[in-house]
Amino acid sequence: MDQVVIVGAGPVGVTAAILLAQRGIASLLLDRHEEPYALPRAVHVDDEVVRILHAVGVAGDFLRISRPGLGLRLLDARHRVMASFDRAPGGGPHGYPQANMFDQPDLERLLRARMAELPLIEFVGGATVVGVSSASVRYERGGALVDVPAAAVLGCDGAGSTVRELIGAHLVDLRFAERWLVVDGVCPEDLHAWGGVHQVCDPHRAATFMELGPRRYRWEFRLLDGETDLDLDLDPLLAPWLRGRPVRIVRRAEYTFRANIASSWRRGRVFLLGDAAHQTPPFIGQGLGAGLRDAYNLAWKLAADLTTPGGAEALLDSYERERVPHVRAQIRLAIVAGWAMTGGQDRAAAVRRVILGAIWRVPGLKGLALRSTSPRLTGVGRGRLAGTLAPVAYDEWVVLHTGRPPASTHRLVEATDAAVRRWLRGRTVVIRPDGVVHAVLRR
Known part of the structure; x- marks a missing residue:
């Protein structure tokens, strides 16, 4: 039986394996680690992406462990509301909430449980990939080298992708890089926060605050040039939100938000998906969703290729042709949204506040700002x-x-x-x- 080798067992790799198994295609899933990453990372997917979770059989459970996002509020440096984009409760055009807030480890547990139900998926943890071709993968595990045949290889191994390097692709810089401190916390008391995303449009210290689940919260603070995570005292930064209530910090980590796209997503029968193929600033919450869209776009095409006499090469060719413009458009939107919400110096910030205060009242603009519909696929x-x-x-x-x-x-x-x-x-x-x-x- 033809076997697809998938490198990286994060949400994108596991989703790809499930989608292939449901179409009768066996896969070997390799990862450096035995268990999923235990700390929060991605926190949002839209209703289009929940359709993908439905396709892999976990949408019902996901909706029970997630909460609908109620929209976006833009705040000034004193946390006064400049603009509010409120979502009405209920489902969007696809029958699901248009914004869904969650804790990534919860989603990964659901996907791993679904994967365990499918005998066509073999998972090998503790494996370090050292070689890739269109017909095989070599990995090291426990000091031994193992060669396995591959009908295709999917590189779902993240921003520092080994597969990307091995096929000679490189990241094209789309000219955005900002360093942010990301803080996840659990509070013993409910903060009674509004249930959407709060974006502080402070030119000195842009910040983001959101509720992920019951008493689970995330804060993000932009770091200044030359500043490091260790330079920041969290107490005054969190104080406006906590108002004297305690918090247990689950994670405190410095991230560089980047905009990159791989120079090539394919060499022969080796494909890149997720962060291995693209990275986006988080301002419109489409990082994980883009990777899951990659898996959904490619899996049925690859299954058709492997089950059709003579293959379906034209379908495989369409993967990169369809996904690259879509991802590029979403990255550009994220960059523009990031500037609008966080960019500029004092004079620009003052102008932005006047503009935002006026345009958010334009009829129909709120609906446009909250619309989750992604760009159409071209070609x-x-x-x-x-x-x-x-x-x-x-x-x-x-x-x-x-x-x-x-x-x-x-x-x-x-x-x-x-x-x-x-x-x-x-x-x-x-x-x-x-x-x-x-x-x-x-x-």
Whole structure:
């Protein structure tokens, strides 16, 4: 049986393994560590990404361990509200909350548990990859070198990717780098905070505050030039939020928020996914989501290639062609959002406050600012809907219609749900296995 080797058992690598297993493709999942990273990192995914979690079978459990984000508030240096973008409670266009706050270790436990249910996935921890080709992977474990065949290799091994280095790709700098102190804490008392993200637009010390779950909170503080994590006294920084209440610090770490994209995402049958392929500033909360979108985009294509006589090389070629413009657009949006929320010196900050105070009242602007819909994929099929997400997905190619089915080699599905019928507007649509519209058919 063809076996895909996946390097890196974080959320992206495990998701890729699950998606492949559900399509009958075996994988060997390699990681340096035996257990998932125990401290919080990613904290947000949107409703489109929850669709991916539904596809791997963990969406219900995820919604029980996450909480809906209620929007965004922009605060000045004295924590006065300059603009408030509030989300209405309830689901978005995909049936899930448009912002979902969570603790990454909780998500990783759900994904590992789902992985354990699938016998086509073999996990090997304590493995250090030292060689990669389109047909094999070499790794070191316990002092011994092991060579394994590979029908394909997925490099899901993070920002410092060994796989990226081994295939000769490099990171292209998109000219954004800021150092931030990230602090995660647990409070014995509820802080009774508003349930969205608070962004402090202070040109001296930009900051972010959010509630991740019951009595679990995150603070982020931008570091000044020449300043280190050890230079900061947390007590005065946290005081406006805690108001005298105690907190137990779970993690305190300095990060450099970067904007990078790999020069190439593929060499032969070796592919890069997640942080190995791209890194984005966190200001729109799309870092993990971008990696999970990579896995969802590639898994069905790779499965089709491995199960189709003669392969499906054109599908594999489309992975990088579709994902790179999408990721680049989201990174650029994150950079712009970061400047708007945190950038500028005193004069620029004053101007920004006046502008924000006026434009947030423009009708319809709040909805635009809170919209979770991601950019359409380019180069997909034909028609104005091509490259957008359909409101439903079937894990296979389907032709969705409203009662007058055309001749087709794909499975025909008649739309019965009222919302889906409204979306179709009488059209007949071809939908890919990942829920992306491929084409609108003429009758």
